[in-house]
Amino acid sequence: MxxxxxxxxxxxxxxxxxxxxxxxxxxxxxxxxxxxxxxxxxxxxxxxxxxxxxxxxFVTNWEEEDPIYITLAGNEISYDESAAVMTSGSTVTIRSGGVYVLKGNLDDGQIVVDAPDTGKVQLVLNGVDINNSKSSAIFIKEAEDTVITVAEGTENHVSDGKTYTEDDGSGEPNAAIFSKDDLTINGTGILEVDGNYDNGIGSKDDLRIMGGTIKVTAVDDAILGRDLVAIKNGTFDINAGGDGIKSTNTNEEKGMIAIENGTFSITSGTDGIQAESSLYIAEGTFHLTSGGGSPETIEVNQEMMGGQPWGDSEAEETEAADTASTKGLKANVDIAIGGGKFELDTLDDAIHSDANIIIMNGEFSILTGDDGVHAENELLIANGSIHVNKSYEGIEGKTVIINDGDISVVTADDGINVSDGSSASVGPGEGMEMESAGNALLTINGGNVYVDAGGDGLDANGSIVITGGTTIVSGPTDAGNGALDYDGTLNISGGTLITSGSSGMAQTTSDTSEQNSIMMTYSETQKAGTLIHLEDSDGNTIATIKPEKDYQTVVISTPEIVKNNTYVLYSGGSSTKVESNGISTLNYEKGEKIVEFIVADTVTYVNESGISEAPTNNMGRPGSNDGQGQRGTPPTGNFDGGQGRGSTGSSSQ
Structure with a gap:
């Protein structure tokens, strides 16, 4: 080697x-x-x-390379007797570097490459069907370099048996195509591999795939490289009982997967693409289904708040360790995605890193039984179209930065969650815990962000910073969660923020913000679809929103809300155009005037009677957090303040 x-x-x-x-x-x-x-x-x-x-x-031509032709016919093998080839029964052993062209059927035999220090071995599959009932069908035992070329216009099939009777004592080989050294697969033909014993294609060193149509069915992992899996292009149709594509070396300088392009259809019992260290994807089209896909309904653990377990966390970690991983894109170190189209349907997280994730661009459609995008450490979204259409939690990390993009999440629990585990208990109470703010940070610098959350909308065990973009939060409807939930501060200096949801845990922006906000609290719950319209005293629209869920509290912050100006809030009415995030952009027909008021402070609290004091939520904290967050057991009872429209008397100030 x-x-x-x-x-x-x-x-x-x-x-x-x-x-x-x-x-x-x-x-x-x-x-x-x-x-x-x-x-x-x-x-x-x-x-x-x-x-x-x-x-x-890259070399796929072979006709002018003085090739050695090996013809397979059942259990009979023919070749030039002067070649460095040995046969024993139906086993063909290649002993020297060179180009070997295989054609025909081998009913129960094996192609072995055992050519140490003799240069490159190129195996050209020129229309073969190779089967071995006792071991690997193609076994690269030792070679300086081996390239398998799938000849243009040919169909090739390789399979092994369900049980192996021949191995080297270490459980190897264990794949229909198995290499102890580096292996490259190139060409434009079709290669179909059945791994009936364990894996489909496996390399103990580097595995490089340059192109072709690769179809793999495997009992366990389909495509496996220990030190590296590098895919330049190709069309992949994978059905694996274990992982679809996998690297295994735990050394952070190895164990990588790098995909430059290709089309991937992967159905896997466990992870779709799993890198033991880091995963890099530049482009490509990916259709991944892991662990049978997302469940029809997602159960929410009512004992979880803000991502912090209220039960036995050690027991939960043990249970998680004993559960098979069923993620879509997974890396134990980092994930970097430059672009591509992704359709991910996963039982566990759709995109998961034990360290960091960076998404520069791409189109993502995600259905998952757990998190849409989860980084244990840092998560950066620079651009792209990311739509988490079903999830437990949408986007999660210790630090989440959104610079641009079109992002929407639909969640059973929290929408965007940042938590670093650094919060500390500062005061016990009956059924309640007080927590100081952690160091986690959510930053939204641009883009369009829409959150439809069953739990907290934007949830920070720390602080939130918004400098630009448009952020819309719809929900939750129960009083045990809030559209905004942060323990430190929420400072907004630009962009648009509109939230609607229940009032029990409602918060608004911090009074240290550069941009002004209003927080409207209704006396009773408003029905989903009831338009909210805010305009200034000259009739200029500030915001019109159509919440998809029942709501009792609304927060609006835009650069157009100016101190000492008068504003009017309307309820109901109609609009001829409503965007997917609920914003009305055309021809608002006014509904009922609810309240007229003057903005005098950075945060203005309003109810149906006019300017009000900051409301106190079910956890005893005001709508604008002072940096000492509180968490506790959710209150019981009727959280939503009743059903139907409440009193809508108006006043002016």
């Missing part, structure tokens, strides 16, 4: 690093670092610069 030069490439993410190290060059060991800015990462260029290929990885 050729020597390798190890290179480290760092992708900074706030105070943490993406670590990237993959090469395929001969030479002495060396280390180089390459840094780029947090918001200026071209994932495609990054992969192409740092995943190195040898010239032979």
């Amino acid at each position: 050729k020597n390798k030069k190890l290179q480290n490439f760092v992708l900074p993410m706030a105070c943490t690093l993406f670590l990237f190290a993959c090469s395929k060059d001969g030479g002495n060991n060396s280390q180089n670092s390459n840094t780029s800015s947090f918001s200026d990462i071209n994932v495609s260029e990054y992969i192409s610069e740092n995943i190195n290929y040898d010239e032979e990885d």
Whole structure:
């Protein structure tokens, strides 16, 4: 096997690093670092610069390479007797470098490459059907470099048996195509692999796939590379009892998956694409179903608030460790996505990293039984279209930064959740815990963000910063949650924020904000679909919104809300155009005038009688948090304040 030069490439993410190290060059060991800015990462260029290929990885022509032809006919094998080929029964062993063209059917046999230090071995599959009932059908035992070329215009089938009687004592080989050294698959033909024993295609070192149509069915993992899986292009149809595509080396400088392009249809019993270290995707089309897909209904743990367990957390962690992982895109270190189209239907998290996630662009349609996008540490969304259409929680991380994009989440529990576990109990009470603010931070700098939450809409075990964009929160309807839930501060300096939901845990923006806000609390719950319209005294529209759920509290913050100006709030009426996030953009027909008021403070509290004091929610905290958040057992009883429209008397000030 050729020597390798190890290179480290760092992708900074706030105070943490993406670590990237993959090469395929001969030479002495060396280390180089390459840094780029947090918001200026071209994932495609990054992969192409740092995943190195040898010239032979691209070579698919073979007719002019003085090839050795091997013809398979049942259990009979014919070839040029002068070639470095040995046969024993129906086993073909290739002993030297060169180009070997295989054609025909091998009913119960094996192709073995055992050619140490003799140059590249290129196996050309030129229309083969190779089956082995006792071990791998193709076994690269030892070679400096092996390339399997799937010949243009051919269909090829490789399969193993359900039980192995031959291995080297270490449980290997364990795949229909198995390599102990580096393996490259190229060509434009069709390769169909049945891994009836364990895995489909497996390499103990690097696995590179350059193109072709690859169809894999496997009892366990379909495509497996220990140190690296690098896919340049291709069409993949994968059905796996375990993971679809997987790397296994726990060394953070290895165990990577890098995908530059391709079309992927993956149905997996566990994870769809799982990198033991980091996962990089530049482009591609991905249809992933993991663990049978998302459940029809998602049960919400009523003992969970703000992402913090109220039960036995140690028992819950043990239970989670014993449960098979059924995620869509998963990495134990980092995930970087430059673009592509993703349809993810998963039992567990759709996109999950034990460290950091960066999404530069892409189109995402997500159905999941748990989180849509989950980073244990940092999460950056620079752009893209991300639609989490079903989830337990939508977007989660210790730090979440949204710079741009079209983002919507529909959740059974919290919509966007930031938590770092740093909150501390500051005062026990009967059925209630007081918590100081943690260090988690949600930052929204731009884009269109829509949250339809069954639990808290924007939930921060720490603080929230909004500098731009349009953020709309619809829900929750129960008084045990709030459209906004933060323990530190919510400072807004730009953009539009509109929330509607229950009043029991309602909060608004902090009075330290640069941008003004109003918080309207109705005496009774308003019906879903009842328009909310705010305009200034000259009749200029500030905001018109059509909530999809019942609501009792509304928060509106826009740059057009100016101190010492007069505003009028209307309820009901109609609009000829309502956007998907509930914003009305055309021809509002006025409903009932509810209240007229003057904005005198950074946060103005309003009810149907006019200016009011800051309301106190069910947890004893005011609508604008003072930095000492409180969490406790949700109150019992009728949380929504009754049903139907309440008194709508108006006053002016």
